[in-house]
Amino acid sequence: MFTGLMLNTWIAGTVVAVIAGVTGFFAVLRGSTFAAHAIPNGAFAGAAGATLLGFNPLAGLAVFSVAGALGIAALSRRARNDVATALTLVMMLGVGALFVSWSTEYAQEAYALLFGEVFGVSTDEVVPILVLGALSIAAIAVMFRPLLLSSVLPEVAEARGVSARGMELGFLLVMALATSMTVPVVGALLMFSLMIGPSAAARSLTARPVLAMALAVVLALVTVWTGIVASYVSNWPLGFFVGVIGAFFFLAGRAYRAATGRFRPRVA
Amino acid sequence: MRYIFEPGFFASGPVHVALAVGAVVAITSAVVGVFTVIRGQSFAGHSLADIATTGGSGAFLVGINQFWGFLAFGAGAAAFMEMIGVQRRRGRDVATGVVLGAALGLAALFLYLGTQSSSTTGASFTILFGSIFVITTSTIPALIASALLALATVVVLARVLLLSSLSSDIAAARGVPVRAVGAAFLMALAVSVALSAVIIGAVLSTALLIGPAATALRLARSPIKAVVTAAVLGVLAVWIGIVLAYDSYYWPPAGRGWPVSFFVVTLVVAGYLLTFLRRRPRRSAPHDSHDPEHACSPA
Amino acid sequence: MTLPPTGDLLRLEDVSVRLGGREILTDVSLRIRPGEFTGLIGPNGAGKTTLLRVILGLQPVTTGEVLLDGAPRPHRDSSIGYVPQKLAIEPDMPLRVRDVVSLGLDGQKFGLRLPSRARRELVSDMLTAVGAQRYADARVGELSGGEQQRVMIAHALISRPKLLLLDEPLANLDISSEQGIVSVLARLARAEDVAVLLSAHDMNPLMPVMDRIVYVAAGRVAVGDADEVVQPEVLSRLYGRHVDVIRVHGRILVVAAPEGVEEVEAAAEDVGIAG
Numbered sequence: 001m002f003t004g005l006m007l008n009t010w011i012a013g014t015v016v017a018v019i020a021g022v023t024g025f026f027a028v029l030r031g032s033t034f035a036a037h038a039i040p041n042g043a044f045a046g047a048a049g050a051t052l053l054g055f056n057p058l059a060g061l062a063v064f065s066v067a068g069a070l071g072i073a074a075l076s077r078r079a080r081n082d083v084a085t086a087l088t089l090v091m092m093l094g095v096g097a098l099f100v101s102w103s104t105e106y107a108q109e110a111y112a113l114l115f116g117e118v119f120g121v122s123t124d125e126v127v128p129i130l131v132l133g134a135l136s137i138a139a140i141a142v143m144f145r146p147l148l149l150s151s152v153l154p155e156v157a158e159a160r161g162v163s164a165r166g167m168e169l170g171f172l173l174v175m176a177l178a179t180s181m182t183v184p185v186v187g188a189l190l191m192f193s194l195m196i197g198p199s200a201a202a203r204s205l206t207a208r209p210v211l212a213m214a215l216a217v218v219l220a221l222v223t224v225w226t227g228i229v230a231s232y233v234s235n236w237p238l239g240f241f242v243g244v245i246g247a248f249f250f251l252a253g254r255a256y257r258a259a260t261g262r263f264r265p266r267v268a
Numbered sequence: 269m270r271y272i273f274e275p276g277f278f279a280s281g282p283v284h285v286a287l288a289v290g291a292v293v294a295i296t297s298a299v300v301g302v303f304t305v306i307r308g309q310s311f312a313g314h315s316l317a318d319i320a321t322t323g324g325s326g327a328f329l330v331g332i333n334q335f336w337g338f339l340a341f342g343a344g345a346a347a348f349m350e351m352i353g354v355q356r357r358r359g360r361d362v363a364t365g366v367v368l369g370a371a372l373g374l375a376a377l378f379l380y381l382g383t384q385s386s387s388t389t390g391a392s393f394t395i396l397f398g399s400i401f402v403i404t405t406s407t408i409p410a411l412i413a414s415a416l417l418a419l420a421t422v423v424v425l426a427r428v429l430l431l432s433s434l435s436s437d438i439a440a441a442r443g444v445p446v447r448a449v450g451a452a453f454l455m456a457l458a459v460s461v462a463l464s465a466v467i468i469g470a471v472l473s474t475a476l477l478i479g480p481a482a483t484a485l486r487l488a489r490s491p492i493k494a495v496v497t498a499a500v501l502g503v504l505a506v507w508i509g510i511v512l513a514y515d516s517y518y519w520p521p522a523g524r525g526w527p528v529s530f531f532v533v534t535l536v537v538a539g540y541l542l543t544f545l546r547r548r549p550r551r552s553a554p555h556d557s558h559d560p561e562h563a564c565s566p567a
Numbered sequence: 568m569t570l571p572p573t574g575d576l577l578r579l580e581d582v583s584v585r586l587g588g589r590e591i592l593t594d595v596s597l598r599i600r601p602g603e604f605t606g607l608i609g610p611n612g613a614g615k616t617t618l619l620r621v622i623l624g625l626q627p628v629t630t631g632e633v634l635l636d637g638a639p640r641p642h643r644d645s646s647i648g649y650v651p652q653k654l655a656i657e658p659d660m661p662l663r664v665r666d667v668v669s670l671g672l673d674g675q676k677f678g679l680r681l682p683s684r685a686r687r688e689l690v691s692d693m694l695t696a697v698g699a700q701r702y703a704d705a706r707v708g709e710l711s712g713g714e715q716q717r718v719m720i721a722h723a724l725i726s727r728p729k730l731l732l733l734d735e736p737l738a739n740l741d742i743s744s745e746q747g748i749v750s751v752l753a754r755l756a757r758a759e760d761v762a763v764l765l766s767a768h769d770m771n772p773l774m775p776v777m778d779r780i781v782y783v784a785a786g787r788v789a790v791g792d793a794d795e796v797v798q799p800e801v802l803s804r805l806y807g808r809h810v811d812v813i814r815v816h817g818r819i820l821v822v823a824a825p826e827g828v829e830e831v832e833a834a835a836e837d838v839g840i841a842g
Contacts, residue, residue: 033365034311078544080657082310083482087537089314090475094533097469101527115376189318190376193369200362237380243373250366254352306660424677430662431674434707435651438723441623442675485659489706494661 009228012121015133016182017194017224021202021217022140023178024195026171028203030151034082035072035172037192038089040179042068044113044188045096052099057113058128061180068092069172077165115239116187119231125184132181139174147171148209186224190239194220197246204253219249274515282401286510286528289403289411293464294476294502296415300422300460301481302491302498303453306433312349312454314474315364316461319345319371321470323462325378335407338462338470339414345371346458350451400510400528414459421456425449430491469529476502479536486543505535575634576601576729576762577622582631584617591617593786595631599762601729604753606773607766609783615766616652618783619732622764623649636729648723648761652734654715658708664718665690665703671722689725696758697721697751713744717751724755731756733765737772745772752776770797771818797821 027036046064047057068088075084112120121129140147150157150167158164182191198219202212227241277283304313320338327337345367352363403411422429428449432439440446464473484498513528577599584592592614599605607615620626621633624640633640635647648671662670668690673680694700697717702710707718716736723731733752737745753776756763767773770780770793780796782789784805789796796802797819802810806823813820 028362031361033361034314037311037314037365037368079482080305080308080310080659082308083305083478086310086314086474086478087482087540090479090533091537094475094530094537097527097533098530101524101530102521115372115379187376189372190369192365193373196362196365197369200366237376239376240373240380243369243371243376247366247370247373250362302661306657423679426679427670427674427676430666431670433660434656434662434667434670434674435654437620437623437625437651438649439675440625441647441649444675482659485661488661489663489704490666491661 006119006232008121008123008126009119010225011126012129012185013224013228014221015129016185016191017220018217019133019136019178019182020191020194021198021220022137022213023175024199024220025202025209025213025216026140026147026151027175027195028199029148029209030168030171032171032175033196034085035069036175036195038072038085039065039068039172039175040183040188040191041089042092042096043176043179043183045092045094045099047113047183048096048099048103052103058125058180058184061183062177064092065176065179066173069169069176073165073169073172076168112187113183114187114189115237116183116185116190116242119238121185129181129185132177136174136178139170139177143167143170143174186242187239190242193239193243193246194223197248197250198223201249201253204250204257223249272515273511274518277511277514280514282403283510283514285403285405285408286400287507289408290400290506290510291503292412292415294480294506295499296418296460297464297473297476298480298484298498298502299495300418300457301477301479301502302484302495303422303426303429304457304477305481305485307429307450307453309454309457310474310478311361312364313457313461313477315349315368315371316342316345316458317465317470317473317477318368318375320458320462320465320473322371322375322378324465324470325375325382329378329382333404333407335404335410335462338465339459341371342458342462342465343455346454347451350454401513411463414463418456418459418463421452425453425456426491429453475529475533475536476506479533479540480505483536483540483543486540501536501539505532505539508535574600576603576636577764578632578634579622580632580634582621582633583629584614584621584626585629586617591786592621595786595788597781597788597790599730599764602756602760602762603778604756604763604776605765605779605781606770606777607764607781607783608768608770608773609766610768613783614786615783616734618788619649619734619764619766622730622732623647646729648726648728648731650716650719650723650731650733650736652736652738654707654719656708658706660706660708662707663704664699664707664710665694667707667718668693668721668725671725693721693725696755697724698747711744713740713747716740716744716748720748720752720755724759724761727759728761730762730764733763735766735768737767737769749773749776774819793819 024036027033043061043065046060046062046067048060049064050057050060071088071091072081072085075088146157146162147167147170149160150162150164154164157167179188179191182194186194199212199216201219202215205215206212223242223245226245227238230236230241231238301313304310320342323337323339323341324334325337326341327334330337349360349364349367352367428439428444431442432444432446432449436446461470461473461477464476480498480501481494483501484494488494488497509528509532512531513525516526516531517524519526575598577597579595579597582592582595583590595618607618609615617626621628622635622640669686671693672686672689691700691703694703697720699714699717699721702714707715710718720731720733720736731752736748736752740748749772752763752765755761764781765773770777774793777793779791780789780793782796782802782805784802785807787805789801789805797812799810799812802812802821808823811822813822
């Protein structure tokens with residue numbers, strides 16, 4: 001299980017988990033759960049289109065996920081955030097539906113893009129994943145302090161010259177970037193679970209930002225590694241294990257918080 | 269006229285069904301959607317649609333009509349969301365997201381198991397993107413009944429929902445069971461979503477739920493006008509979408525037609541974006557214009 | 568234990584509220600008579616909002632009794648009108664000002680109702696009474712702070728409550744809006760014989776119209792006339808440390824002892840004394 005092609009799987013899965021933990025931490029912090037779901041889904045439509053036109057699906061993923069990020073950011077300026085996200089998402093999916101319907105033999109690849117095909121990662125796919133992963137992490141590292149401040153205390157951040165809109169756009173773009181390389185591995189629909197479940201659980205365990213982020217990464221790694229083993233053994237899709245384990249971590253976090261009474265109601 | 273409607277349109281049985289059922293679903297989605305947007309539950313609405321997908325693939329696996337799968341999983345998820353639901357919006361979104369993630373994981377499993385037992389992978393496309401021209405006639409009574417139920421629920425709750433959205437404290441102080449009302453609304457939402465998932469697909473039912481409603485909210489000021497406008501916009505989008513989808517059988521690539529969901533979504537989003545073109549005259553306020561802080565901040 | 572009936576509209580007896588391990592309110596007793604205008608004054612975090620929520624029936628008490636017209640709370644009905652501090656609504660909310668006021672009549676009821684001329688006139692009259700007729704057809708989400716306060720007052724009063732509660736209605740308003748709201752409230756309260764309990768952290772705008780003060784600090788209250796309550800000895804006992812009361816330019820300023828220098832400056836700014 002640890003040789004040859006499987007090595008690629010482990011590498012890809014590990015990188016994806018680290019990215020998911022890092023971006024997911026901020027997604028949960030900022031309440032961007034919907035966007036974390038919408039951007040990968042939109043990216044799927046792009047991959048479909050790219051394949052249709054004969055391009056590398058990764059390019060389609062990148063273009064559509066960035067378009068999604070820009071769309072959400074632009075619409076959010078004039079409309080509610082969740083409405084902006086919903087409409088951007090469905091527009092991209094509508095186009096995706098069109099592309100998928102035009103190609104007859106696409107169903108299998110559509111399934112793979114939606115739900116992931118981690119065992120099919122080839123060596124020349126691992127390299128872009130590593131590169132994009134490194135880029136995403138670097139971007140987050142650079143943005144870390146202003147992004148954190150803007151996420152938690154937006155007015156204070158504005159007063160210090162950190163534009164809330166700028167940070168929102170920057171963060172969405174990083175999510176788009178992260179998405180475009182993780183979608184082939186865990187799939188559009190489930191990259192999101194990997195971002196949200198472990199990060200939400202981490203936040204239930206600690207309020208300290210760096211620790212929470214590290215914890216989110218650790219939990220995401222555990223999720224992916226357990227998933228890979230389980231998927232290898234049972235032949236069931238990786239996405240299934242990611243979704244279920246992520247939910248389990250989230251509930252465990254909530255239970256912990258309830259049990260230790262760390263949840264204190266706010267008082268007027 | 270000949271150029272708009274391709275031959276056979278008005279004679280086609282499936283088209284009649286599509287138009288009628290489409291209108292019913294559009295109206296239900298629009299009415300429920302107005303309250304969904306007001307309550308900031310667009311993500312829940314979309315999640316319930318995706319979760320309904322899981323129900324659909326489960327039903328496909330077991331061999332029963334997708335609609336029952338949609339309904340069962342949708343209502344079940346709504347109940348679950350309500351149970352682990354948190355009052356603050358962010359907590360609610362994360363909880364919704366986790367339920368969604370788990371459901372999608374299950375969907376992956378169901379679809380995978382489905383393809384193991386039979387070789388059709390086209391089913392996933394139908395579940396996701398809809399089948400308005402192939403609605404099983406036996407489900408139509410159930411569709412209509414569910415639509416009426418969802419509509420009736422929302423109509424009965426309309427005032428209370430508006431009051432709660434204005435201020436949940438005022439509502440609670442006046443004896444409104446705010447949480448129970450929220451749960452009932454979520455159920456109506458789940459039913460509405462299951463419906464639209466059948467005709468344009470789980471993933472895209474969000475478009476009919478949110479699009480016409482969001483557009484109407486930009487155009488109309490009073491609750492009744494908002495609901496009526498949304499319903500009209502929804503029906504128009506569906507009907508024009510059906511016409512275009514039918515016509516598209518003659519468009520390249522020949523013989524297959526473009527999916528109706530593509531047309532409906534494009535129309536809905538285009539309609540929404542068009543509302544940004546008109547400059548709404550802002551009320552001038554001779555007094556109070558130098559308030560240091562407005563009571564509600566723009567989104 | 569049932570207490571003998573008095574003519575009081577609202578009565579709290581030894582109310583304490585414990586929340587999340589902290590005691591928010593301790594032994595609060597107060598009475599409000601019909602038609603009385605009472606200011607609920609105190610610094611932020613003192614427990615004013617909690618006290619209002621207790622009266623509204625939204626917050627259960629740990630000990631003590633709350634009686635409205637002799638009947639124990641919580642009993643949710645329309646005899647108390649409530650104007651919350653801030654409405655968190657989006658600009659796209661499909662409610663015009665007149666729709667909001669109309670909801671004040673029956674927003675808590677289920678089902679449909681047919682429009683009626685009588686209702687429309689009632690809403691119109693109420694809007695005129697608060698001075699909001701001008702923007703009756705505007706979206707409530709697009710109003711300024713002062714405009715919105717008037718609308719919510721109309722909403723609360725249209726069902727003819729006996730008691731009107733307002734949570735920090737004057738916060739975030741400029742001076743002229745402040746004065747406008749206070750005079751509208753006072754006028755309507757007299758006209759409709761509605762008792763008013765209004766919370767604020769600065770008592771000065773209310774001095775002309777207040778009958779009595781309930782001063783809240785650190786979860787405890789002192790009740791009485793402004794002259795009785797706003798005295799160094801009384802307030803020091805409440806706060807649990809030395810407090811000075813300064814009367815200057817006809818205004819009252821409550822300041823903590825030397826450590827609270829920043830509070831003095833902030834407070835001075837609040838009442839318009841140049842710092």
